[in-house]
Amino acid sequence: MSKNRVQIFDTTLRDGEQVPGCKLNTEQKLVIAKRLDLLGVDVIEAGFPISSPGDFTSVEEISKLVKDATVCGLTRANKKDIEIAAQALKFAKKPRIHTGIGTSESHIKYKFNSTQDKIIERAFEATAYAKKFVEDVEFYAEDAGRTDNEYLARVLEQVIKAGATVLNIPDTTGYCLPDEYGAKIKYLKENVKGIDNVTISCHCHNDLGLATANAIAGIQNGARQIECTINGIGERAGNTALEEVVMIMKQHPYLNLDTGVNTKLLYDTSLLVQRSMGMAVQPNKAVIGENAFAHSSGIHQDGVIKNRETYEIMNPEDVGVTESSIVLTARSGRAALAYRAKNIGYDLTKIELDDLYPQFLKFADFHKEVNNNDIHHLMELNKIKKTSIKL
Structure with missing residues (x-):
């Protein structure tokens, strides 16, 4: 794949569906998954298979339906999660397991009551175990935005050794400023052994309204995957908006970056998600809002x-x-x-x-x-x- 090609990882059906009141049934998810495949996204994160029987079924059925995109299932860093995800993805033409663990001091101390070395061990073991089921394994370092860069680099070196193909660097709380997030990606590119053999991914939240800016800063500094949702829906204030990052790259040719997204389907896809989830976007929403061209x-x-x-x-x-x-x-x-x-x-x-x-x-x-x-x-x-x- 070209070094100028940015992969679009859509998590509307996973992170987006976590919005209160936006729960979808399997049939609704299949309609959206089919549209996302037609839209030209590279990866569809279909759900969190172990979270419920309904989510397992949805991931399984989406795996059967999708023709072109990679189908991804989320897990925590434990064997049972990974085994269930592998089962749900067994029909996918291009399956990916997305596993990971929190790496910030806050997560290590308060969420896991653990130590840095033990977290590295768990990250390695989870990645290596996922690799037994699928070739394509993405590792997420939750709360990477607030993780010390030197320690984050140590974690990522180990998961690369364990077989990770994609490294997800989430700004989980939407805390980073664009220059900080961009500098973090740059640091990792320059200091993690083996990182040139994997794809760096940006997963940014919008708590301070900076998700799109942070994702763009990430790709300007070497990331080549953006994790995003239609209409920017997601936990709390939402995720990076797919339509925004895609059109930024399209409208700024000097970035010399492109995607495989058919932009002419963006507005219609936005309407489909709004109707399905019962969550209208504000009229002044960039790119697809009612007033965007008024x-x-x-x-x-x-x-x-x-x-x-x-x-x-x-x-x-x-x-x-x-x-x-x-x-x-x-x-x-x-x-x-x-x-x-x-x-x-x-x-x-x-x-x-x-x-x-x-x-x-x-x-x-x-x-x-x-x-x-x-x-x-x-x-x-x-x-x-x-x-x-x-x-």
Whole structure:
């Protein structure tokens, strides 16, 4: 695989589904898994097989369904978890076991009541055991974002020796700043023996709104896999948003990085996940939000009407949105009113537009948005002749 190719690891069906109220049944998961495969993600984390019989069944059925992507099952660093995951993945064309353990001082001391050396031993044993079942083993160092870099390097050297193919460096609590997270990846690239033979993965949470920025900092410093979810859903404040990192790489060619994602399916996939999980995204959500390509300010509207790129860095069609939206409000100018009127058949003269605009503003002051029916009503009030209407 090209050094400039960034793999997209989608965990919508695992980390994303952990959001309260977003539980999916197996049938719903299969629909989303099929779409993710079509979207072109490299890895689908299908679930945590030992967590429940339902999760085991979902991972097993997804393994049967998926044609192109690697199917991954999560485990803790113990043999029973790994054995159950291997059973659930037995039908997968490309199976991966994702195992790991916490490595930060907080996790070692309070979560495991253990020592650094014992954690390294457990990490090695879990990775080596998973390797007995599948060739592709990903190791996660939970809370790597708050783990001392020197100790983290020691852990990763051992799991590479045990057979790990992917090293997941999670900012589990979303605590890191982008320069800190990027520097951590750079340190590992330069100080872990054998790291050039494996893939470094970024798994960033959004507690401080930095998940996307941290993931991009990670790939700029040598990581080549991003773990993310559709719409950025996930534990607490969520995960890195798939649509955001994919479009950042697409829109910034100087990064010289790309993915295998069909971006034209992003918007439709977002809607599918929103409907399935009953969790709508905020209108101002980057890339796929309702207002991502909507313009209501007169200055912006005039610029977009004249040349879309004046205020849009992305072509809406690239993410599966039909067109930009010119929303009429009290902040809209003459150009926007004329544009919207023309779209529904009114080719206004300058005199007609000058007469209509003050009344439009008075009307708009009392309404959040002026729709097509309102425009028709204004035309009738102004007695604009039907000869100016092109239907």
